[in-house]
Amino acid sequence: MNAQLLDGKATAAEIRRDLAERVAKLSATLGRPPGLGTVLVGDDPGSRAYVAGKHRDCAQVGIASIRRDLPADASQQQVEETIDELNADPACTGYIVQLPLPRHLDAGAVLERMDPAKDADGLHPVNLGRLTLGVEAPLPCTPRGIVELLRRHEVPLAGARVCVIGRGVTVGRPIGLLLTRRSENSTVTLCHTGTKGLAWHVREADIVIAAAGSPGLVTKDMLRPGAAVLDVGITRTDQGLVGDIHPDAAEVAGWLAPMPGGVGPMTRAMLLANVVEAAERTVGAV
Numbered sequence: 001m002n003a004q005l006l007d008g009k010a011t012a013a014e015i016r017r018d019l020a021e022r023v024a025k026l027s028a029t030l031g032r033p034p035g036l037g038t039v040l041v042g043d044d045p046g047s048r049a050y051v052a053g054k055h056r057d058c059a060q061v062g063i064a065s066i067r068r069d070l071p072a073d074a075s076q077q078q079v080e081e082t083i084d085e086l087n088a089d090p091a092c093t094g095y096i097v098q099l100p101l102p103r104h105l106d107a108g109a110v111l112e113r114m115d116p117a118k119d120a121d122g123l124h125p126v127n128l129g130r131l132t133l134g135v136e137a138p139l140p141c142t143p144r145g146i147v148e149l150l151r152r153h154e155v156p157l158a159g160a161r162v163c164v165i166g167r168g169v170t171v172g173r174p175i176g177l178l179l180t181r182r183s184e185n186s187t188v189t190l191c192h193t194g195t196k197g198l199a200w201h202v203r204e205a206d207i208v209i210a211a212a213g214s215p216g217l218v219t220k221d222m223l224r225p226g227a228a229v230l231d232v233g234i235t236r237t238d239q240g241l242v243g244d245i246h247p248d249a250a251e252v253a254g255w256l257a258p259m260p261g262g263v264g265p266m267t268r269a270m271l272l273a274n275v276v277e278a279a280e281r282t283v284g285a286v
């Protein structure tokens, strides 16, 4: 079987073109462009690269960038002061705190201190609560990107059996909430390190979303032929970046979102969409 490519790079480029038009209109209405803030603590190369990518994307669609970089030994108080500053800054439409934070910091307390209306990542407890209740809220970027990618490639969602691997807060937990909404109507099994018989769960699934950070975890023998397979795992090795989906999976998958080029670019595009929508809300356009 030749898997159909779920091309996140091309899809994200389409989304950015649409967003650039909306940003131009918003900038005219507001008298200034919407602004995205980022808070980066420390010098993890991956996190630095993701933040740099976010600001490049902003420049491409006309969103202003506000960047706050703090040293790896920044205190909880310093980080929280930065949050207070962005909460109060009228030029900042929305912002994100790049995760993970260094271990000495209380990430939960940092996220909770954000103004939920400026939470461009949809990771504030209030917004995750709204998502749980089915009330409108900014959606976490990777899960939103996954749903958008599946929809735009017409992968059937209603009634689909979805196996999610990984229970992290940015992907695994919220993707189940999105896919089980009435509008998606999928049935989700959330697998994690305590799951017995992972291969059995994967084989039952029409859609497999691997976000475990375990290189090559899902192999072709585990998959139902024709399944849609999305690789969200990224592990940095001496050989480069490695995903959770073994390359041989392409032989049996019906659709494949590879790493790189699948879900990652969609994560970036959805962050821009969240900022644009937050700005549109301030002018009553949505």
Ligand SMILES: Nc1nc2c(c(=O)[nH]1)N[C@@H](CN(C=O)c1ccc(C(=O)N[C@@H](CCC(=O)O)C(=O)O)cc1)CN2
Binding pocket: 049, 050, 096, 097, 098, 099, 100, 121, 141, 142, 170, 234, 241, 258, 259, 260, 261, 262, 263, 264, 265, 267, 268
């Ligand atoms: N505050 C947040 N922190 C983190 C998030 C998040 O959504 N919000 N997600 C990840 C990191 N991330 C964005 O922040 C992210 C990860 C990967 C990609 C991406 O485009 N990946 C490429 C491959 C990697 C590369 O080229 O370096 C791809 O898949 O094509 C974008 C954003 C954790 N932290």
